[in-house]
Amino acid sequence: MTAAPPRSAAIVAIGTEMLGPLRQDTNSLWLSARLEEAGIRVVRKSVVGDDPAALRDELDRAASAAPLVFTTGGLGPTADDVTVAAVAEWAGAPLRRNEAFLQAMRERFEKRGFPMPECNAKQADFIVGADVLANPKGTAPGFRARKDGVEIVILPGVPSEMKEIFETLVLPVLRERAGGTIARRRVLRIAGMGESAVEQLVAPLYEKWSEDPVTILASPGEVQLHLVARGTPDEAERRLAEMEADFRKVLGDRVFGQDGDDLAVVVGRLLKESRRSIALAESCSGGLVSTLLTDVPGSSDYFLGSVVSYANSAKEQLLGVAEDTLRAHGAVSAPAAREMAVGARERFDADVAVSITGIAGPDGGTPEKPVGTVFFAIATRDGSLVERRRQLFGDRAVIRRTSALHALELLRRTLTGKAEAP
Amino acid sequence: MTAAPPRSAAIVAIGTEMLGPLRQDTNSLWLSARLEEAGIRVVRKSVVGDDPAALRDELDRAASAAPLVFTTGGLGPTADDVTVAAVAEWAGAPLRRNEAFLQAMRERFEKRGFPMPECNAKQADFIVGADVLANPKGTAPGFRARKDGVEIVILPGVPSEMKEIFETLVLPVLRERAGGTIARRRVLRIAGMGESAVEQLVAPLYEKWSEDPVTILASPGEVQLHLVARGTPDEAERRLAEMEADFRKVLGDRVFGQDGDDLAVVVGRLLKESRRSIALAESCSGGLVSTLLTDVPGSSDYFLGSVVSYANSAKEQLLGVAEDTLRAHGAVSAPAAREMAVGARERFDADVAVSITGIAGPDGGTPEKPVGTVFFAIATRDGSLVERRRQLFGDRAVIRRTSALHALELLRRTLTGKAEAP
Numbered sequence: 001m002t003a004a005p006p007r008s009a010a011i012v013a014i015g016t017e018m019l020g021p022l023r024q025d026t027n028s029l030w031l032s033a034r035l036e037e038a039g040i041r042v043v044r045k046s047v048v049g050d051d052p053a054a055l056r057d058e059l060d061r062a063a064s065a066a067p068l069v070f071t072t073g074g075l076g077p078t079a080d081d082v083t084v085a086a087v088a089e090w091a092g093a094p095l096r097r098n099e100a101f102l103q104a105m106r107e108r109f110e111k112r113g114f115p116m117p118e119c120n121a122k123q124a125d126f127i128v129g130a131d132v133l134a135n136p137k138g139t140a141p142g143f144r145a146r147k148d149g150v151e152i153v154i155l156p157g158v159p160s161e162m163k164e165i166f167e168t169l170v171l172p173v174l175r176e177r178a179g180g181t182i183a184r185r186r187v188l189r190i191a192g193m194g195e196s197a198v199e200q201l202v203a204p205l206y207e208k209w210s211e212d213p214v215t216i217l218a219s220p221g222e223v224q225l226h227l228v229a230r231g232t233p234d235e236a237e238r239r240l241a242e243m244e245a246d247f248r249k250v251l252g253d254r255v256f257g258q259d260g261d262d263l264a265v266v267v268g269r270l271l272k273e274s275r276r277s278i279a280l281a282e283s284c285s286g287g288l289v290s291t292l293l294t295d296v297p298g299s300s301d302y303f304l305g306s307v308v309s310y311a312n313s314a315k316e317q318l319l320g321v322a323e324d325t326l327r328a329h330g331a332v333s334a335p336a337a338r339e340m341a342v343g344a345r346e347r348f349d350a351d352v353a354v355s356i357t358g359i360a361g362p363d364g365g366t367p368e369k370p371v372g373t374v375f376f377a378i379a380t381r382d383g384s385l386v387e388r389r390r391q392l393f394g395d396r397a398v399i400r401r402t403s404a405l406h407a408l409e410l411l412r413r414t415l416t417g418k419a420e421a422p
Numbered sequence: 423m424t425a426a427p428p429r430s431a432a433i434v435a436i437g438t439e440m441l442g443p444l445r446q447d448t449n450s451l452w453l454s455a456r457l458e459e460a461g462i463r464v465v466r467k468s469v470v471g472d473d474p475a476a477l478r479d480e481l482d483r484a485a486s487a488a489p490l491v492f493t494t495g496g497l498g499p500t501a502d503d504v505t506v507a508a509v510a511e512w513a514g515a516p517l518r519r520n521e522a523f524l525q526a527m528r529e530r531f532e533k534r535g536f537p538m539p540e541c542n543a544k545q546a547d548f549i550v551g552a553d554v555l556a557n558p559k560g561t562a563p564g565f566r567a568r569k570d571g572v573e574i575v576i577l578p579g580v581p582s583e584m585k586e587i588f589e590t591l592v593l594p595v596l597r598e599r600a601g602g603t604i605a606r607r608r609v610l611r612i613a614g615m616g617e618s619a620v621e622q623l624v625a626p627l628y629e630k631w632s633e634d635p636v637t638i639l640a641s642p643g644e645v646q647l648h649l650v651a652r653g654t655p656d657e658a659e660r661r662l663a664e665m666e667a668d669f670r671k672v673l674g675d676r677v678f679g680q681d682g683d684d685l686a687v688v689v690g691r692l693l694k695e696s697r698r699s700i701a702l703a704e705s706c707s708g709g710l711v712s713t714l715l716t717d718v719p720g721s722s723d724y725f726l727g728s729v730v731s732y733a734n735s736a737k738e739q740l741l742g743v744a745e746d747t748l749r750a751h752g753a754v755s756a757p758a759a760r761e762m763a764v765g766a767r768e769r770f771d772a773d774v775a776v777s778i779t780g781i782a783g784p785d786g787g788t789p790e791k792p793v794g795t796v797f798f799a800i801a802t803r804d805g806s807l808v809e810r811r812r813q814l815f816g817d818r819a820v821i822r823r824t825s826a827l828h829a830l831e832l833l834r835r836t837l838t839g840k841a842e843a844p
Contacts, residue, residue: 016635016637017637017639017648018467019454019463019464019465019466019467020454020455020458020464020607020637020648021451021452021454021455021458021607022609022639022648023639024446024448024451026446029443029444029446030443032441032442032443033442033443036442036443041441042441042442043441043470043471043476044441044468044469044470044471044476044480045440045441045468045469046466046467046468046469047466047467047468048465048466049465049466054465054466054487057486057487058466058487061483061486064479064483065476065479065480076617077618078617078618078621078638079628080637080638112813112815113813117618117621117622119618119621120618137816137817160816160817160819160820185443215444217444226444277733279736280730282709286712286713286715286716286717286721286725287704287709287710287711287712287713287716287728287730288709288713289709290708290709290712290713290730291708291709291710291712291713293708294708294709294730294732294822295708295818295819295822297783297784297785297818298785299708299732300732300733300786303708303732303733304732304733304735304736305729305730305731305732305733305736305740306709306729306730307727307728307729307730307740308702308709308712308716308727308728308729308730309727310716310721310722310725310726310727311699311722311725311726311727311770313726313770313771314701314726314727314770317769317770317771318727318729318740318769318770347739347740348733348735348736348739348740349735349739361719362719363719363720364722396717396719397717400716400717
């Protein structure tokens with residue numbers, strides 16, 4: 001049984017800054033993933049500057065490559081935002097100012113206590129004959145227009161706005177139209193292990209699943225396995241479920257979550273479900289674990305707070321680490337980590353407390369404790385302690401991020417009762 | 423005296439994996455920077471899959487946009503590496519196997535102790551009439567070919583190989599041809615102001631500098647002005663210096679730094695130079711300001727630590743905020759912010775302490791204090807206090823980031839004596 005061939009699309013990112021040495025188009029990466037789900041293959045991506053003539057030429061080129069074209073960017077209020085006017089001219093449709101929309105925009109500005117800058121008015125210029133895609137997260141709406149059988153979808157460049165409009169107003173339509181062939185992707189996420197260690201575990205499965213693309217992606221502190229299955233919705237679901245079961249079998253509880261579940265989200269869910277509160281004592285990670293945990297909406301339900309204790313005096317004053325401990329073992333040591341965790345747990349009156357102390361570099365390493373040496377401890381209300389020492393590698397940013405994810409993974413294993421003895 | 427008009431270029435990245443959701447083309451970012459220096463403006467970038475017909479179409483499109491086209495990728499030995507054959511067909515030039523090159527390749531493989539896989543032989547197929555660009559870091563050479571006045575430079579996709587060939591064999595030629603025309607870029611960075619407010623300040627300068635591209639880039643909490651001047655090295659330097667002076671005049675001390683200087687780096691430098699130590703009390707920002715400050719290598723010289731006080735009990739226990747204050751005014755209030763800053767300053771014995779308390783959302787807003795309401799305070803050892811209330815907009819992530827940058831900007835102004843009365 002053969003599935004219908006997938007439709008194809010082209011993506012045009014608009015913005016002179018993305019032609020320079022500073023900014024990347026990243027929206028197209030996200031769009032590619034979502035289009036894949038709807039069985040639509042991206043056959044070409046391009047970036048063009050904020051120049052009406054160049055943009056019109058580029059729309060011709062994109063339209064010659066695929067019957068569905070997405071643009072992102074150039075919907076802002078400034079003089080260099082030219083997308084709407086250029087698309088209108090390209091499609092041979094006039095612009096018309098929508099007075100009701102303009103009025104609503106003015107009122108929103110006034111509500112915030114200042115008058116709308118006049119340059120914003122052009123965001124009320126709509127393409128006649130195009131569908132308007134309302135933007136709940138910003139002022140500029142998107143549009144869906146047509147020219148000679150080619151459909152063009154105009155989206156904002158701000159990622160959160162682009163995603164919101166695409167998810168709510170574009171993807172449902174594409175899915176319905178796709179009817180037949182789709183693709184399903186499952187991402188299995190693993191923290192606290194290296195890429196080659198994960199690869200060794202799953203390599204025996206490659207032969208069975210040789211027809212389906214399996215990709216391993218590594219970033220500091222995390223490894224992702226991307227599984228993709230194609231076919232009719234039923235076929236794809238079934239195939240992906242079997243694939244996932246195979247991979248989960250060899251990976252076991254090393255998988256902390258799937259798809260969009262960040263480790264901080266998973267840990268937050270475990271804390272919430274078990275009605276436990278958490279506090280932190282961070283040294284080398286400098287507040288990063290707290291930042292990751294509080295990125296999650298609703299984290300105030302379980303996150304009490306943390307002490308970022310960079311200076312030794314802070315470890316003593318705010319966490320109660322003994323001066324003797326610091327003198328005898330140093331601030332980067334198992335005893336210091338232990339006292340930091342216990343101190344944070346007591347001072348915040350938390351159910352669980354996690355501590356991290358290490359050497360992020362570039363300076364501060366010694367032969368016994370080179371850059372990348374990190375100690376972790378987790379103290380719980382019942383008096384139990386989990387401890388780890390890890391040697392991490394990379395530059396300062398990588399060591400900080402890896403140490404933060406190691407801490408969260410150790411916390412996850414502790415909360416699920418899977419943290420073996422140190 | 424007018425400089426020669428800049429030449430323009432288009433870049434085509436070749437590889438099906440860069441059309442999927444996992445891989446980005448990053449070579450073009452590097453190429454853009456190097457080309458800009460040689461006075462060559464990139465007018466479009468595109469990504470196309472490993473498909474000969476699609477690639478030939480794309481070469482037509484690129485050649486219609488610029489007289490100089492770069493391709494990266496698709497030079498490997500496998501079946502999906504089609505660039506050389508496709509370019510040859512596009513340019514109407516035959517391929518001819520270079521037996522001497524093939525022999526040398528075979529010998530290199532044998533020296534490593536294994537026979538050359540036969541698929542590698544195609545890397546010895548050279549485009550007749552094209553210059554061969556030797557690849558000292560890999561097997562596949564690059565090429566420089568021409569068609570109808572358009573020059574096409576074919577480079578490998580492996581970044582280290584692409585860079586090596588470009589630096590040694592391409593850039594010198596481009597520089598020489600440019601006859602001296604180069605470009606210089608300056609980035610002026612501003613925090614704590616919106617994009618439209620910055621635009622209004624600088625708009626009167628657009629006419630004077632209408633020939634030179636000025637780009638405004640906004641991200642949560644920061645606005646960047648990119649100024650670029652072209653000409654001979656002397657002209658470009660002089661022109662950029664004049665441009666920068668004009669823009670700095672209207673922006674004044676709103677500019678916190680230039681080029682690669684992050685706000686946390688600038689603030690860190692100010693603290694270090696004035697030998698002042700810092701502590702923080704963070705609520706809604708959840709540790710983000712601490713994370714930004716400690717991202718900077720050497721920050722342990724001035725950063726003592728912070729308390730992330732999410733729970734009210736943490737504000738009381740760890741920072742000494744009065745229960746009465748929290749009861750009467752709430753945790754998100756000017757008095758709470760003030761006591762948090764004073765408490766952090768005292769407990770860490772810091773020269774300066776910054777506090778942030780606000781509502782990052784999505785929940786917790788009230789009519790008097792909607793989501794995005796944030797209070798800041800800065801306490802110094804001499805007993806002085808700087809305070810602000812700000813209404814920020816966006817989702818949770820944007821409000822958190824914006825509040826963190828606002829805090830750092832207020833700190834910068836305080837450290838430079840530029841924070842006006844609240």
